[in-house]
Amino acid sequence: MAAPATRAQFKTYCLRKLGFPVIDINVDDDQVEDRIDDALQYFQDYHFDGTEKIYMKHRVTAEDIARGWIYVPDAVTFVTRVLPFDDSNSSVNMFDLRYQLRLHDLYDFTSVSYVSYEITMQHIATLNLLFSGQPQFRFNRKQDKMYLDIDWVRDIEEGEYFVIECYRKMAPDTFTARGTANVSSSSNTVVGTGTTFSGDFVEGDYVTINSETRRIVRITSDSEMEIAGPYDASANGQTMTISGNSQVWNDRTLKKYATALIKKQWGENLKKFGGIQMPGGVTLNGKEIWDEAVEEISKIEEDMEIYNVLPPEIMIG
Secondary structure (H helix, E strand, C coil): CCCCCCHHHHHHHHHHHCCCCCCCCCCCHHHHHHHHHHHHHHHHHHCHHHEEEEEEEEECCHHHHHHCEEECCCCEEEEEEEECCCCCCCCCCCCCHHHHHHHHCCCCCCCCCCHHHHHHHHHHHHHHHHHCCCCCEEEECCCCEEEECCCCCCCCCCCCEEEEEEEEECCCCCEECCCEEEECCCCCEEEEECCCCHHHCCCCCEEEECCEEEEEEEEEECCEEEECCCCCCCEEEECEEECCCHHHHHCHHHHHHHHHHHHHHHHHHHHCCCCCECCCCCECCHHHHHHHHHHHHHHHHHHHHHHHCCCHHHHCC
8 A cells, every 4th residue: 555544554554665574574563553653743743744723712611710721632732822802803883993994985995095994904903912912821732721821800701712823733543532421412511531531632623422423612621522512312431533634644754754763663673683693694783774764764854844844933922
């Protein structure tokens, strides 16, 4: 399979690239799986095709206000900005300045120049930035929390929404989420049991429980989320699956990088028996395989940082 679409096909591709089944690859199956996980993690951290830019909306709860931070799923790797959650961008009011400008000056976009309108809008935006400013936040992906440096009592109320611009990891395969879930035919809430599960999810994902698929509307906590419409039947202790993007497995850089990591592991295993002569006069030379793999890995990582890494500004919050 030249274009792998599943993890199993990807693993077979990498081993064939190293010479299997013509030659024996002295790497344990668990070691191969570990190296594929390492390659995926590096790919999701540094390659622009390993992440997806999304916008997550969040409805503020009393719990958020009390603790001063927002739960962010583990699938989110970077948060780039928080869109202001005031009504300065709303123009539903007939007395709003932008509404009046459009009504009297730009009603047909031909009678007057739009230059003055654009300058006025920039002036309003500058005033809004001066007096309201952008919400300041702190986020570390290892905490699954986003702290907003605002006056939670004065600046926001329970039930209001704000939007988070962020990047999430691309999941390559349909997989079973952590923990199990309880669902009810009379409720839109999914409650996790045992291990927390929602670190695998991002709002807008589709989760399948008991052969029924629903869209995630809101993630309340690390063990509870709201879905679009209740399930047809109530059930407890159900497994949950999430559909991934199988095209990730066919990424050229990921295939090269995973193959090089497996090759390094192969050389690492054989180095322990360097110089030992096998039946037939063959001598094991794991050091040479290891050296070749290290050079290949270094070149792949260098190319990824030069050509494929996301812009550095997403790291600045």
